[in-house]
Amino acid sequence: MTLLSFRDVASYYGSARILDGVSLEVGPGERIGVLGRNGVGKTTVANTILGIATMKAGRLEIGGREMKAPRHFDAAHAGISIVPQGRRIIPVLTVRENLQLGAATRRPGPWTVEAIYDLFPILRERADRPGTALSGGQQQMLAIGRALMANPDLLVLDEPSEGLAPVIVDQLVDVLNRLGRAGTAIMLIEQNIGFVRDVVERYYVLSKGRVVDQGRLDGVSLEALKAHVSV
Amino acid sequence: MSVQAATSLPAPAARPAAIAFGIALAAAVVGIVLPLLVASPVTLSLATQGLTNAILATSVGFLIRQSGFVSFGHATFFGMGAYVTGLLLKHTGLALEAILPLAIALPAALAFVVGLVVVRVSGVAFSMLTLAVAQVFYEIVVKWRDFAGGDDGLSVTLPPRVFGLPTTLFQEPGDMFRIVWVTLVVILFLLFLLARSRFGRLCFAIKDNEERARFIGYRTLMPRALVFAISAAIGSIGGVLFVLYNGFVSPDVLHWTMSGSALVMAIIGGAEFLIGPAIGAVVFLAAKDKLGDITEHWQAIIGFTLILVTVRWPHGLVGTIWHWIRRRGRGGRA
Numbered sequence: 001m002t003l004l005s006f007r008d009v010a011s012y013y014g015s016a017r018i019l020d021g022v023s024l025e026v027g028p029g030e031r032i033g034v035l036g037r038n039g040v041g042k043t044t045v046a047n048t049i050l051g052i053a054t055m056k057a058g059r060l061e062i063g064g065r066e067m068k069a070p071r072h073f074d075a076a077h078a079g080i081s082i083v084p085q086g087r088r089i090i091p092v093l094t095v096r097e098n099l100q101l102g103a104a105t106r107r108p109g110p111w112t113v114e115a116i117y118d119l120f121p122i123l124r125e126r127a128d129r130p131g132t133a134l135s136g137g138q139q140q141m142l143a144i145g146r147a148l149m150a151n152p153d154l155l156v157l158d159e160p161s162e163g164l165a166p167v168i169v170d171q172l173v174d175v176l177n178r179l180g181r182a183g184t185a186i187m188l189i190e191q192n193i194g195f196v197r198d199v200v201e202r203y204y205v206l207s208k209g210r211v212v213d214q215g216r217l218d219g220v221s222l223e224a225l226k227a228h229v230s231v
Numbered sequence: 232m233s234v235q236a237a238t239s240l241p242a243p244a245a246r247p248a249a250i251a252f253g254i255a256l257a258a259a260v261v262g263i264v265l266p267l268l269v270a271s272p273v274t275l276s277l278a279t280q281g282l283t284n285a286i287l288a289t290s291v292g293f294l295i296r297q298s299g300f301v302s303f304g305h306a307t308f309f310g311m312g313a314y315v316t317g318l319l320l321k322h323t324g325l326a327l328e329a330i331l332p333l334a335i336a337l338p339a340a341l342a343f344v345v346g347l348v349v350v351r352v353s354g355v356a357f358s359m360l361t362l363a364v365a366q367v368f369y370e371i372v373v374k375w376r377d378f379a380g381g382d383d384g385l386s387v388t389l390p391p392r393v394f395g396l397p398t399t400l401f402q403e404p405g406d407m408f409r410i411v412w413v414t415l416v417v418i419l420f421l422l423f424l425l426a427r428s429r430f431g432r433l434c435f436a437i438k439d440n441e442e443r444a445r446f447i448g449y450r451t452l453m454p455r456a457l458v459f460a461i462s463a464a465i466g467s468i469g470g471v472l473f474v475l476y477n478g479f480v481s482p483d484v485l486h487w488t489m490s491g492s493a494l495v496m497a498i499i500g501g502a503e504f505l506i507g508p509a510i511g512a513v514v515f516l517a518a519k520d521k522l523g524d525i526t527e528h529w530q531a532i533i534g535f536t537l538i539l540v541t542v543r544w545p546h547g548l549v550g551t552i553w554h555w556i557r558r559r560g561r562g563g564r565a
Contacts, residue, residue, distance in 0.1 A: 050446055052442075071445075072442060072445035072446055073445050073446070073447075073448045073449060073450055075446075076446065076447060076448030077448055082446060084443075084446070088440060088443045090435070090436045090439050090440065090443070091439060092435045092436075092438075092439055093432055093435060093436060097432050100429065100432070101432065101433065101436055101444075101447060102447060104444075104447045104448030104449045105448040146447070150447070150448060
């Protein structure tokens with residue numbers, strides 16, 4: 001069973017077609033990257049799963065079930081947690097409360113607030129501070145921690161390295177690899193090719209709303225990948 | 232460890248709750264003692280009326296604080312609390328002990344059902360829908376003369392005793408002041424606990440970014456409808472106390488101006504703070520009383536004050552004082 005499957009999916013914002021026949025799959029425990037320049041529709045892949053972008057053609061399966069018009073909360077209940085671009089921490093809640101909020105689906109699994117603190121010890125130290133009082137890197141950790149609290153089978157991260165210092169990105173690489181080794185599937189929507197190479201096994205390249213290249217990363221040069229995202 | 236265990240409230244939450252309980256207890260004692268220090272029954276009577284309005288303002292403020300919704304029709308629930316009490320006493324043989332919970336539960340249930348529709352929209356659309364619902368109830372009561380007394384209102388005769396206590400307590404200014412004061416304190420304490428609960432935090436998250444809460448996996452309609460129902464229940468408690476004290480209720484308590492006054496009280500006091508609307512109610516009614524002696528155009532002064540508060544002190548009186556104290560505290564440490 002695939003955790004996520006797009007087959008010839010066309011997605012729209014209003015009348016604007018953003019995804020034009022995209023096909024991609026994520027299986028259990030897989031780590032895949034979705035690459036491409038700005039504006040090619042990478043975030044729309046996540047937004048289609050969330051029901052923000054409207055799917056008008058093709059077939060979308062989430063957690064093995066076909067979804068014709070997914071509602072915002074369907075993905076979470078099907079075991080897909082999405083860490084959005086910009087993190088979207090709830091400012092009025094503390095770090096601990098933001099994490100607790102993540103357990104909406106009550107899916108069974110290993111992730112608890114304490115387990116998140118073990119993964120990101122800095123969050124334990126900042127537990128009673130407002131979520132937005134954290135640095136950018138710490139907010140990203142909080143956003144990932146909140147997503148993990150749903151005990152997902154698939155973690156989708158939209159541009160998680162955006163605006164982060166290289167040293168923090170290295171920490172994220174380490175964390176995502178640990179999650180991957182523990183069996184959590186990962187879908188990394190990114191432009192940072194170095195980051196992607198350090199985490200994923202397979203990749204899809206989007207251009208103008210279509211998949212123009214895909215395959216395993218083994219044997220693909222960094223330069224060849226960079227050509228897909230450089231202007 | 233299970234997910235449920237991981238998401239139960241952490242231990243540090245107990246301390247603020249204990250402090251709040253201590254403050255509530257002290258406030259209740261102050262309210263019980265206060266009538267002994269006030270000789271004038273007129274002053275006590277005005278204060279009691281003010282406190283019932285404070286409960287209505289608290290219900291409006293709670294809705295704003297917990298969900299971001301601004302209701303222009305909350306007098307409906309205040310009025311329903313009063314009318315359900317009066318009508319059931321007059322037209323049924325039900326005991327007052329049974330009527331009192333019904334007079335709170337019925338407006339809350341109505342608000343929940345209405346809420347399932349109106350909380351789907353936000354901003355001005357929500358406010359206008361609440362106003363429309365309120366006007367429907369106002370018109371029903373005004374037109375239904377045979378049953379509800381129409382424009383003339385409804386006189387309510389209380390039975391001699393309720394819960395073993397004489398009902399004359401409700402109509403004696405000093406005793407009723409204590410009852411309404413303690414009720415308000417209990418409501419504020421319960422709302423404090425609710426705000427700190429998982430449900431309360433979820434409501435804050437929905438208020439901040441509903442879409443985000445839905446992406447995390449929450450269905451957001453029910454929590455918002457529940458907040459609307461809880462705020463209606465609080466408003467209805469004010470209405471019940473109002474009719475017990477006055478022994479009379481008229482359609483005035485359902486009028487949109489009543490809803491407007493409650494909103495003004497909440498904004499002047501500071502709706503983002505639990506105690507703000509209650510303080511706003513006291514200030515509003517004290518200003519109304521004093522200004523009414525000076526000029527018949529007191530409403531213009533209240534209106535000007537509302538503009539001033541909205542523009543100059545958007546956090547209301549309590550919020551402004553709170554931020555001033557915090558700034559001074561930071562300055563002191565520096």
